[in-house]
Structures are given as structure tokens and as C-alpha cells.
Amino acid sequence: MSWSLSIGKIAGTVVRIHLTFLLFLAWIFAAGYARGGGTAAWDSVIFMLLLFGCVLLHEFGHIFTARAFGVSTPFVTLLPxxxxxxxxxxxxxxxxxxxIAIAGPxxxxxxxxxxxxxGGAELTQNAAAAIDNSQISMVDRLAAVNLFLALFxxxxxxxxxxxxxxRAALAAKLGYVRATEIAAAIGQFVAFALGFIGLMVNPILIFIAIFVYLAASGEAHMVALRAVSRGVPVSHAMMTQFAALAPEAHVDEAVQTLLATSQGEFPVVDAGGKPVGLLARGDIIKAIKTLGPDARVADSMxxxxxTIGHRSSLDEAFKLLQEKAAVAVGVTDASGRLTGLITSETIAEMVMLGDSLPKDMRGPWGRTAGV
Structure with a gap:
């Protein structure tokens, strides 16, 4: 996730903090200071740090349970x-x-x-209603807010x-894609409800509503991408017409290629046509600014x-895109030469084409399959 800083690693998972979280702490301090001076300000900040410690433990509940099923978690990000x-x-x-889902709550x-x-905490109505009240015991407030987090x-x-x-409950009968669509639709409804309440009560709810809506929409889109990729040979979806760069080429040549094509990612191949790296649009822009036009592509890629073999399925390419957080996956022939490219946009285009695709290009989990 962009705008995030790594603050350490716990049990093999990188912990990141989004820069907006630091702004959020500054806002919490300022609000506390305006309400009750320095004591209230520091109380608010300490409480918020403890709260996000609980949030981190919540996330590691998911992480350790997922790990028990062989699913690793490269990183976790703390947001406001x-x-x-x-x-x-x-x-x-x-x-x-x-x-995995129930482990967090x-x-x-x-x-x-x-x-x-x-800890001697007591669940009182005051603790639940005024978690920013420094007059109430911090353990009381932490106990109340943890129960709220579980319920929310x-x-x-x-x-x-x-x-x-x-989704897990519905998937057994309705299929994974339909179950996701239902859960995502409910999420979007909740987002609209939060936004409406936020207009009347607290503007922060509008910010939360936007996040909920985008996350729900993103989940539905991601599952649709995954579904359409099932059972489809990668050769049916890969780009076969693309520009490639040599390792010894200059960055200036990469700039000219970027301007002359609609590509955003350029594979770097050796003299034998075998892939040795990838140069994305962002890499080119960074290289031209910091290294200059005469720098080698090999130094910037x-x-x-x-990469995957040409006999692999599109689903394998999609998994690589996710697991490696890659912008593209190369497709190679039996001798290791690059013959095609797969990007998330490639799969997204298959989702948009839907039923107009030939039958051999519709995966068994695709929309036409009704899973």
C-alpha cells in the first residue's frame, strides 16, 4: 500500500503504518488539548496507541489462523x-x-x-459512550472499545x-462469486448508511463510509477477476504483441518506447529472448529524473x-500477480523465451467481455458458469 512506512516485522509479517495514521494522531492530540489541555491530549494519544495495539493483535489473529491453513501474510498495514x-x-x-475471519473479533x-x-476493568455505560473521556479509567475504556470492535x-x-x-456461509450453496456479490452489496449499503449518518452526526463517519464502499467494491472486483481466470489457459489471454527492452539499452530509449506505445510495463530480455527483469512506467520516470537518460535499463529495472510456463492456467498468473504484488507476469515457452505478458488489466478485460467470450475462454468459475 502506497504512503506506508515499515516499522518492523513480527513473526515474518512486515508491519506498516500509513502516513495518514500519523496525521490522525496529531489530530487526536490537538483535539484532546483543546478539550482539556496537555493531560487530556496525552491521555488521548496513549489511549489511541493502546487501541491500535489491540487492532494489531486483532489482525494477527487473522494472520496466525491463516498461517495454520498454509496462507501467508506478507504485511499488515495500520490505517486511521x-x-x-x-x-x-x-x-x-x-x-x-x-x-480466519472469526479469529480477529x-x-x-x-x-x-x-x-x-x-485488569479490574468495569463495563459501564459511561466507558462505552465516552471513550475519549480521560476521567474514566483507561482499562474500562479499552475493555469497552474492544467489545465494540468485535461487534462492529x-x-x-x-x-x-x-x-x-x-460469504463463507453462503458460498457452499450459492458459489463463491455470488456470495461475494451479496456480501459486497450489503457492504455498499452499510457505506451509504454510514455516510448519511455522518452528514448529520460526525463527518468522520463519511470518511469511514468511503473506505467501506471502496473496499467492498474492490473485493467484488477482485473475486470476479479470480473467477474468470479459472480453467483458462494463459495462452488464451496473454498479450503477444508488446515492446521489450534490452538490459544494455539506455533509459532514453525506454522513454521513447513508453511514449510510442500504450504499454505501462516493459519486459527486459537478454539476447536469447529470456526475461531478466521488468521496467514499469514508474521505474522509467524515476530513472530519467535520478539517473539521467544515459543510464542503462539494467540499472533501473x-x-x-x-514468469510462468505457456501451458499454465490464467489462474496461476493471477495468483502470482497477487502474491508478488507484481504489475505483470511473463509467459515463457519451453526454452524459457518470453512469449507473452499478463497484467491485471488483461484479466479485467475478460471480466468486462463476459458472455461475449468464446466458450473455451470462460473459466468454470466465471460469471457464465454461475458459481
Whole structure:
């Protein structure tokens, strides 16, 4: 996720913090100071840091449960409205997704229980209604807000955990794609409701509503991409007409190629046609500004260019795009020469074409299959 800083690694997962989170802390401090001076300001900041510690534990509930099913999590990002754990793939079995989704809220319930049993916390109406009130015990407020987080995340709508639980419950009968569409539609409805309430009560709810809507829409789109890629040979969807660059070529040549084509990603191949890296539009712009037009492409390219064989399925390419956070996947022939390119836009075009595609280009999980 852009605009994020890595602050460390826990159990193999990189922890990132979005820059807006730092702005959020500054706003919390200012609001607390205006309300009750320095003491209230620092109380608000400390409480918020403890709260996001609980959010991080919530995310690691998902992460460790996913790991038990062989699904790794490269990184987790803390945002002003919560955390996002990036699973390398969506689990295939609905029961696995159910357990991964429910693990997060259960962590919050466990934290609240520990604070009540061993921290002396009391669940009072004041603690639940005024978590920013420094006159109320911090453990009371933390216990209350953890229970709130558990309940809020169980709302059966994307991107909340409840949406994933709902999808897992529906997927067995309706299929994965239809179940996702229902959960995403509920998420979009919740977003509109939050936005409407925000107009009358608190503008922050509008910001949350935008996030919920975009996340719900993004989940539905991602599942549609994944569905249409199932069972389709990669050779049926790959780009075969594309410009490539040599490692010894100058950045100026890459600029000219960028301007002359509609491509955004350029494979770098050796004299034998075998891929050695990838140069994306952003890499070219950065190179021309920092290294100059005479720099070599080899010094600016990303050598971690994932490739698959030409007999692979489109689904394998899609998984590589997700797992590697790659902008493109190369397709190679039996001798290792680059013969095609797959990007997320390639798969998105197949989704848009839908039923107009030839039958051999519709995966068994595609929309026409009704899964």
C-alpha cells in the first residue's frame, strides 16, 4: 500500500503504518488539548496507541489462523480506521475463511475478558459512550472499545469480518462469486448508511463510509477477476504483441518506447529472448529524473519479474500477480523465451467481455458458469 512506512516485522509479517495514521494522531492530540489541555491530549494519544495495539493483535489473529491453513501474510498495514492484513490468497474452503475471519473479533473479546478478569476493568455505560473521556479509567475504556470492535467487525458486510463470515456461509450453496456479490452489496449499503449518518452526526463517519464502499467494491472486483481466470489457459489471454527492452539499452530509449506505445510495463530480455527483469512506467520516470537518460535499463529495472510456463492456467498468473504484488507476469515457452505478458488489466478485460467470450475462454468459475 502506497504512503506506508515499515516499522518492523513480527513473526515474518512486515508491519506498516500509513502516513495518514500519523496525521490522525496529531489530530487526536490537538483535539484532546483543546478539550482539556496537555493531560487530556496525552491521555488521548496513549489511549489511541493502546487501541491500535489491540487492532494489531486483532489482525494477527487473522494472520496466525491463516498461517495454520498454509496462507501467508506478507504485511499488515495500520490505517486511521483500523488494520488491513494482506493475505497472499483467499482460502479455497469456506470453513477456512470462516475461521480466519472469526479469529480477529475473538481476539478483541479475549482482550476485553482479560481486562475485566485481571485488569479490574468495569463495563459501564459511561466507558462505552465516552471513550475519549480521560476521567474514566483507561482499562474500562479499552475493555469497552474492544467489545465494540468485535461487534462492529461482525456486521455481515464487506470489508468487515462479518462479511467474510457471511460469504463463507453462503458460498457452499450459492458459489463463491455470488456470495461475494451479496456480501459486497450489503457492504455498499452499510457505506451509504454510514455516510448519511455522518452528514448529520460526525463527518468522520463519511470518511469511514468511503473506505467501506471502496473496499467492498474492490473485493467484488477482485473475486470476479479470480473467477474468470479459472480453467483458462494463459495462452488464451496473454498479450503477444508488446515492446521489450534490452538490459544494455539506455533509459532514453525506454522513454521513447513508453511514449510510442500504450504499454505501462516493459519486459527486459537478454539476447536469447529470456526475461531478466521488468521496467514499469514508474521505474522509467524515476530513472530519467535520478539517473539521467544515459543510464542503462539494467540499472533501473526490477529483476524480480515473475514468469510462468505457456501451458499454465490464467489462474496461476493471477495468483502470482497477487502474491508478488507484481504489475505483470511473463509467459515463457519451453526454452524459457518470453512469449507473452499478463497484467491485471488483461484479466479485467475478460471480466468486462463476459458472455461475449468464446466458450473455451470462460473459466468454470466465471460469471457464465454461475458459481
Amino acid at each position: 480506521i483500523g488494520g488491513v492484513a494482506q493475505l497472499e490468497r483467499i482460502p479455497e474452503e469456506p470453513s477456512q475463511e470462516f475461521l 475473538l481476539v478483541n473479546v479475549a482482550i476485553a475478558a482479560l481486562l475485566i478478569l485481571f 467487525n461482525l456486521i455481515p458486510a464487506f470489508p468487515m469480518d462479518g462479511g467474510r463470515i457471511l 526490477n529483476p524480480d519479474f515473475p
